[in-house]
Amino acid sequence: MLDVDIRHAQGEFRLEVAFSAGEGLTALVGPSGSGKTTLANIAAGLIRPQAGHVTFNGETWFDSDRNIFLPAERRRIGYVFQEGRLFPHMTVRQNLQYARHFRPVRVEEAADTRLIDLLGIGHLLDRRPAGLSGGERSRVAIGRALFSTPSLLIMDEPLAALDQARKAEILPHLEYVRDETGIPILYVSHAMEEVARLANRVVSVASGGVVAQGEPGAVLGGTRPMPEDMEPATFISARISHHLEGEGLTVANSRAGSLYLKRGSAEPGDWVRVYVAAQDIILGIGEPGNLSALNRLEGRVLALEERAGSVWVTVNCSGEVVLVQVTRHSAARMALAEGQPVSLLFKSVSIDTQGLFRRQDARP
Amino acid sequence: MILSEEDWMALAISLKVAVVASAASLPFGIAVAWVLARKSFPGKSVLNGLVHLPLILPPVVTGYILLILFGRKGAIGSVLDQVFGIVLSFRWTGAALAAAVMGFPLMVRAIRLSIEGLDRGLESAAATLGASRFDVFRTVTLPLIMPGIVTGTILAFAKAMGEFGATITFVSAIPGETKTLAAAIYGYTQVPGGDEGAMRLTLISVGVSMAALLASELLARRVQARTEGRDA
Numbered sequence: 001m002l003d004v005d006i007r008h009a010q011g012e013f014r015l016e017v018a019f020s021a022g023e024g025l026t027a028l029v030g031p032s033g034s035g036k037t038t039l040a041n042i043a044a045g046l047i048r049p050q051a052g053h054v055t056f057n058g059e060t061w062f063d064s065d066r067n068i069f070l071p072a073e074r075r076r077i078g079y080v081f082q083e084g085r086l087f088p089h090m091t092v093r094q095n096l097q098y099a100r101h102f103r104p105v106r107v108e109e110a111a112d113t114r115l116i117d118l119l120g121i122g123h124l125l126d127r128r129p130a131g132l133s134g135g136e137r138s139r140v141a142i143g144r145a146l147f148s149t150p151s152l153l154i155m156d157e158p159l160a161a162l163d164q165a166r167k168a169e170i171l172p173h174l175e176y177v178r179d180e181t182g183i184p185i186l187y188v189s190h191a192m193e194e195v196a197r198l199a200n201r202v203v204s205v206a207s208g209g210v211v212a213q214g215e216p217g218a219v220l221g222g223t224r225p226m227p228e229d230m231e232p233a234t235f236i237s238a239r240i241s242h243h244l245e246g247e248g249l250t251v252a253n254s255r256a257g258s259l260y261l262k263r264g265s266a267e268p269g270d271w272v273r274v275y276v277a278a279q280d281i282i283l284g285i286g287e288p289g290n291l292s293a294l295n296r297l298e299g300r301v302l303a304l305e306e307r308a309g310s311v312w313v314t315v316n317c318s319g320e321v322v323l324v325q326v327t328r329h330s331a332a333r334m335a336l337a338e339g340q341p342v343s344l345l346f347k348s349v350s351i352d353t354q355g356l357f358r359r360q361d362a363r364p
Numbered sequence: 365m366i367l368s369e370e371d372w373m374a375l376a377i378s379l380k381v382a383v384v385a386s387a388a389s390l391p392f393g394i395a396v397a398w399v400l401a402r403k404s405f406p407g408k409s410v411l412n413g414l415v416h417l418p419l420i421l422p423p424v425v426t427g428y429i430l431l432i433l434f435g436r437k438g439a440i441g442s443v444l445d446q447v448f449g450i451v452l453s454f455r456w457t458g459a460a461l462a463a464a465v466m467g468f469p470l471m472v473r474a475i476r477l478s479i480e481g482l483d484r485g486l487e488s489a490a491a492t493l494g495a496s497r498f499d500v501f502r503t504v505t506l507p508l509i510m511p512g513i514v515t516g517t518i519l520a521f522a523k524a525m526g527e528f529g530a531t532i533t534f535v536s537a538i539p540g541e542t543k544t545l546a547a548a549i550y551g552y553t554q555v556p557g558g559d560e561g562a563m564r565l566t567l568i569s570v571g572v573s574m575a576a577l578l579a580s581e582l583l584a585r586r587v588q589a590r591t592e593g594r595d596a
Contacts, residue, residue, distance in 0.1 A: 046488050072491040073500075079492035085485050089507045089591045098503070102494030130592060148493045 002026075002152060002186065006042060006052030006062075015039070015049075015208045024200030025178045025185040027216070034205045036188045040156050043186055044079050045072035056152060076103065078145030078183075080155040084137040086129035092140050093125040099148035107149070119143045119173055135166035142173060146181065153177065156188045167194075174198055196235065196275050216273075232278040232312065234322045240270045249294075256317035260294040276346060278325035283313065284343040285334055293345040297322065301340045304331065315342060367564065373540050374548035375568060377456055381531075381544060382524035385463035386517050389471060393516060396468075397475035418530070419469045427533025430462055434534070458535040459542045463527045467520030474519055478512020479505075510587045518580040525573065545569050 005018040015035045019028075028036050041047040043054065045061060048069050054062040061070045072079075078099075086095050096116075100107075116122050119139045129137060138158055145153060158174070159167045171194070178185055178198060189195050195202060195216065202219040204211045212219045217235040238254035243263060250261045252272060259274060266272050282293065299317035306312075311331040313324045322344060326336075336342075367375075400412055418426045434441040435453045444450040452458035482505065490500045506513075528546040537547035549565045552558035 044492055046491065072488070073494050073496055075492075076494070077492055079489065081485065081489060083485065085483075085489040087486060087490075087504060098490070098495075099493045102496075102499065144493070154492075 001057060002043060002184065003053075003055045004039070004043060006049040006054065008038070008042065008047070008049035008051075010038065013208060017205065017208070017210050019203040019210050019213050021184060021186050021201065021203070023182075023184055025187050025198050026201045026203060027195040027199035028186060028188045028203050028205065029190055029195055030205035030211075031190060035208050036190075036205060037156055039205070040079075040154050040186060040188050043152075044077050044154050045070055045075045046079075073102070076149075076151045078148050078150030078153045080138075080141050080145045080153070080158045082157045082160050084129070084141040084161075086132075086137060086140055086144070088129050091126055091128055092121065092132075095129070095140060095144050096125075096147045099144045103148050105149050112147070115143060115146060118176060133166075134162050135169050138162060138166070138170050139173060142170075142177065146177065146183075150183060153183045153185045154188075155185060157190070159189075159191070159194060171197060192233070192275075196273065232323055232325060234276050234278065236274045236276065236320055236322070238272055238274055240266045240268050240272060242268055254320060256297045256299070256320035256322065276322070278312065278323045280346050281322070281324045282345040283315075283324050283326055283330070283334070283336075284345055285340070288343055288345060291345060293347050295344075295346045297344040299342060299344065301336060301338050301342055303338060304336055311336070313342075315344060317344065367568075368561070370539055370543075371548065371561070371565060371568075374543050374545050374565065375572075377459070377541075377543060378525055378545040379572070381456060381459045381463050382521050384457075384460040385467060385524040386471070386520040388460065389464040389468055389520060390513070390517055393468065393471040393475055393520070394513065397472045397479055397516075400472065401476045401479040415472050416469045418466050423466065423527070423529025424533050426465060427462060427530035430458075430465065430530065430534040434458065434461065452535075454535050454538060454542060456535075456541055459531045459544060460524075462530040462534045463524035464520070466527050466530055467523035470519040470523055471516035474516030475509065475512045478509040478515075481512075482508055508591050510591055511584060514580070514584050514587050518576070518584070521576065522573065525569075525576070545572075 002021040004020070006015070008015040013035065015038060017035070017039060028039060030036050038047060042049050042062075049062065049064070051064040052062070053060065053064065056075070060066070060068050061075055062068060086092075087098065090098065116125070119142060121136065121139050121143055124132060124136055124140065129140070132140065138161075142158065145155075155174075159170055162170065175198065177183070178200075187195075187198060199216045201214065202216045203213040204219050217237075236254045236256060236259070238252035238259055238261075241251045241253050241258070243250050244260075248263045250263045250266070252259045252261055252274070254274070261272075261274065264272075288296075297315075297317045297320075299315040299320075299322065302314040302316045302321065304311055304313055306328065309328065311326050311328055313326060313331070313336060315322045315324060324344060326334075396411070396415060400408070400415075421429075431453065432438055434444070436442060436445050436451060438453075441452060444452065450457075452461055486504055486508065487500050490504045491497075495503060526546060527544075528550065531542070531544060532547055532550075535542040537543040537551060543551070545565055545568065549562050549569070552562035552565065
């Protein structure tokens with residue numbers, strides 16, 4: 001368990017943050033300039049904050065009152081930097097061995113080979129970083145961080161420099177690290193897609209402070225404050241029921257009701273986390289008639305809130321709270337009120353395939 | 365082309381002085397370059413000025429200051445003599461000191477530039493992998509600033525080969541001890557009929573300089589390729 005409670009000023013910028021990160025992957029999200037990377041560097045021991053404390057699994061890494069500061073090299077962390085930061089004067093193999101050299105541990109050679117295979121970097125071992133593609137460099141950087149047998153893995157936007165195809169190539173590796181190694185991960189990102197897919201816990205920061213922290217659904221969905229560059233949305237946990245053969249659709253069951261998803265890689269029995277943007281949902285009162293939208297959830301209005309020219313409606317669908325964004329005009333015309341029964345309609349296509357995210361805790 | 369024994373000695377002294385001067389000043393050059401590139405402290409500009417002074421002062425002045433400081437009666441020289449039994453004035457070691465001081469600004473400048481150009485993120489990355497500060501310096505910083513070190517050392521060597529004014533002021537030109545190539549050429553030009561000797565040594569001088577330049581070019585290219593991660 002990583003516990004951070006610090007105050008730090010860098011010129012004009014003030015950071016006053018308290019958060020914790022436990023098992024699995026904790027995403028540190030927020031707009032650029034919100035202090036995410038500074039926080040990651042504080043956790044890593046690359047920046048010494050002015051006041052507060054940082055502890056990890058009961059070990060004090062920083063305590064301003066007791067004048068304790070453990071530098072990065074003594075924290076047993078692995079850090080995957082955005083730009084990779086592979087040593088240019090070493091081969092890939094030497095980069096990996098470098099990580100092992102300073103933290104000698106007994107590791108089965110087979111385990112090393114397995115990691116190299118999983119990351120798909122076996123054929124790169126004798127190459128030098130300058131000759132690698134962006135995706136290859138990312139995989140080597142992840143491998144190097146893991147080779148140092150860290151007790152905490154810190155990743156600072158490891159995918160930001162990659163295009164969509166490369167991201168899709170790396171994401172499964174990150175899921176593997178999260179699920180198979182058991183190493184807690186602090187993951188800095190402002191990409192909703194990655195966070196939705198990977199995070200067990202989200203810490204949302206903005207202008208130097210924590211806005212919210214908790215489960216991804218609670219932090220990123222609902223009417224909680226969220227990073228301004230993120231779309232308001234809801235996460236719904238669902239279990240794949242069956243595929244509709246020939247139609248390219250998959251039926252999944254959630255607490256809110258059945259959902260029609262575009263067919264993805266998930267198989268019947270799998271848990272998925274569905275991401276529905278608040279803007280993609282149509283709100284209806286009464287029997288909506290014959291519409292093409294496949295998904296229809298029933299619920300009651302929990303709350304209405306005016307925000308930036310539109311109205312955010314939270315709807316309780318049998319315990320699943322879904323966020324819908326409508327115009328002020330619509331809200332007035334429909335005379336929306338708390339407790340009112342409503343229907344939520346959205347197309348299956350409005351849940352994109354990228355939204356078909358596996359839920360970590362439900363994996364075999 | 366026949367070289368006299370004295371010519372050979374002059375060449376040997378010049379090479380010895382230049383090698384010792386550039387090699388012995390290298391650790392100090394790296395340390396000072398490091399301090400100037402990375403640290404901020406009161407008096408930094410004074411240190412920077414002191415390092416660059418030999419570049420601006422007339423070499424004779426530098427030589428004279430060395431004589432005052434490092435002569436047998438000098439502030440530092442007397443201590444070296446009485447405590448350690450080291451005498452620099454009118455010895456080839458003194459010529460090496462003069463050459464080192466004259467080449468120092470060039471060496472520091474080249475190394476400092478490469479330290480300032482180094483991506484410090486790589487040093488942080490090494491620290492997160494468990495390397496101590498010393499290990500980071502040894503395994504990441506030093507190899508990556510090697511092009512600057514090579515360039516700086518070669519510049520210092522070249523300067524030492526050509527150094528004349530400070531050397532002759534500090535240690536004179538004693539045949540077999542402090543009479544370097546440059547001093548020998550100057551000596552030939554001061555005696556009647558010395559033209560032939562001066563020309564011989566000039567050709568030698570040009571030859572040595574060209575060889576050193578070519579070798580350094582080759583070395584620098586190899587080192588550059590290595591640090592940039594290309595296969596040399």
